[in-house]
Amino acid sequence: MNSRTHSDEQVSQIAASLREFGFTNPVLIDEKCGVIAGHGRIQAAKKIGLDEVPCIVIEGLTEAQKKAYVISDNSIALNSGWNLENLRLEIESLKEMDFDIDLIGFDDEFLSSLTFDHDSEVEMPVLADGDKEPFQQKTFTLHDEQASIVDDAVTLARSNPLVDTGLNENSNGNALALICQQWLESQNG
Amino acid sequence: MVSAKDIVIKPISSKAAEKVVKAVHYSGKVAAISQVHLGAFLNGKLEGVMQFGPPIDRRKLLPLVEGTKFNDFLELNRMAFSDALPKNSESRALAVAFKLIKKHYPNIEWIVSFADGTQCGDGTIYRASGFVLTAIRKNSTIKQLSDGTIAASHGTSKKDFTGSKTLEGYQLRYIYFLNPKARERLTVPILPFSKIDEIGAGMYKGKPKRDKQANSGDQSESGGAAPTVTLQSQKGSHHAQ
Numbered sequence: 001m002n003s004r005t006h007s008d009e010q011v012s013q014i015a016a017s018l019r020e021f022g023f024t025n026p027v028l029i030d031e032k033c034g035v036i037a038g039h040g041r042i043q044a045a046k047k048i049g050l051d052e053v054p055c056i057v058i059e060g061l062t063e064a065q066k067k068a069y070v071i072s073d074n075s076i077a078l079n080s081g082w083n084l085e086n087l088r089l090e091i092e093s094l095k096e097m098d099f100d101i102d103l104i105g106f107d108d109e110f111l112s113s114l115t116f117d118h119d120s121e122v123e124m125p126v127l128a129d130g131d132k133e134p135f136q137q138k139t140f141t142l143h144d145e146q147a148s149i150v151d152d153a154v155t156l157a158r159s160n161p162l163v164d165t166g167l168n169e170n171s172n173g174n175a176l177a178l179i180c181q182q183w184l185e186s187q188n189g
Numbered sequence: 190m191v192s193a194k195d196i197v198i199k200p201i202s203s204k205a206a207e208k209v210v211k212a213v214h215y216s217g218k219v220a221a222i223s224q225v226h227l228g229a230f231l232n233g234k235l236e237g238v239m240q241f242g243p244p245i246d247r248r249k250l251l252p253l254v255e256g257t258k259f260n261d262f263l264e265l266n267r268m269a270f271s272d273a274l275p276k277n278s279e280s281r282a283l284a285v286a287f288k289l290i291k292k293h294y295p296n297i298e299w300i301v302s303f304a305d306g307t308q309c310g311d312g313t314i315y316r317a318s319g320f321v322l323t324a325i326r327k328n329s330t331i332k333q334l335s336d337g338t339i340a341a342s343h344g345t346s347k348k349d350f351t352g353s354k355t356l357e358g359y360q361l362r363y364i365y366f367l368n369p370k371a372r373e374r375l376t377v378p379i380l381p382f383s384k385i386d387e388i389g390a391g392m393y394k395g396k397p398k399r400d401k402q403a404n405s406g407d408q409s410e411s412g413g414a415a416p417t418v419t420l421q422s423q424k425g426s427h428h429a430q
Binding site: 084085086088092122123125130 | 199200201202205208209212213224225228230234235236258259260261271272273289293294296297
């Protein structure tokens with residue numbers, strides 16, 4: 001029994017590979033022609049009308065070993081990874097050789113993710129130059145009760161004769177600066 | 190035979206640049222603050238990027254060169270080149286990038302960049318490209334978080350650094366002067382490149398250097414233009430912080 005699944009798409013990929021490269025990896029069978037490894041290849045061979053496929057007979061395995069091999073033949077291969085940068089360069093190289101990269105078993109989405117796309121015409125962006133405007137907007141998150149205290153203090157401070165209006169036209173900003181300045185002065189004794 | 194002179198540098202979108210940085214840069218992380226994204230093309234294919242933008246801590250860096258206006262310097266935030274590019278590509282690409290920046294932004298007087306001597310290298314590319322070395326500091330900002338990821342703990346970082354470990358190594362600050370006269374206004378001393386090995390800050394391909402002579406040569410005489418090997422990542426690609 002094979003617990004590994006082979007989608008129609010994958011069988012088609014294997015079939016395309018068999019056509020391009022030939023049957024390079026024989027099916028593994030036991031003494032009774034039970035398939036140990038190569039279920040997908042057999043389905044692909046049927047799909048392209050092959051009557052015979054090369055096999056290697058594995059003798060002497062216990063039932064447990066056969067079952068384990070069927071699984072491990074697939075699962076161990078899944079444990080490897082890809083060096084994506086090297087893979088990208090190899091695929092680029094194949095493209096340059098006009099090789100049909102549909103045959104290497106990756107879907108279009110993955111192939112696209114490996115390619116460094118670029119825009120044909122991008123202008124140099126406009127950057128600010130010179131000195132920054134001497135104004136800043138600051139944002140704070142306040143609880144409703146805190147907001148109410150700040151509002152009351154700013155409203156009161158706006159009419160205070162000590163407010164310096166020489167730097168800034170924003171009355172709330174001037175009031176807040178006065179409050180903070182007075183608080184700082186109180187800290188300094 | 191392909192040479193570094195075959196590389197074409199032109200602006201690309203941030204999206205295109207980010208894809209290259211994610212795939213090729215040792216950190217795999219993009220610098221969101223970057224504004225100018227320059228692509229390095231070989232035979233019409235994008236194979237590398239240089240990203241420039243304002244530094245995160247602009248106000249701290251501004252006084253490095255006296256009289257610099259707020260928007261008149263940039264940081265080279267990221268540099269990531271694939272192995273498809275030939276030897277010495279980085280120096281060539283930087284030279285062309287600096288010409289482009291001078292042409293389009295004549296106000297930009299200098300470029301600052303940092304070499305990550307905790308994971309990457311001590312700035313071989315910068316030294317080969319005419320940058321001057323202005324600081325070697327023991328790393329205090331690049332940290333390994335408890336989940337194993339590596340992040341920089343600067344003011345705007347939203348990561349949780351509780352239980353994080355500061356990476357061993359150094360950060361090296363380099364400056365390139367687009368306006369040579371701005372060099373006269375530098376407010377910090379220019380360090381000789383030999384200082385890197387003197388204090389044990391040498392790193393190449395993510396590994397500390399053992400050869401104490403590796404960075405000999407005084408930039409005040411050579412101008413830092415001595416040809417050197419390219420800086421490469423553990424992934425095998427070329428990059429800078």
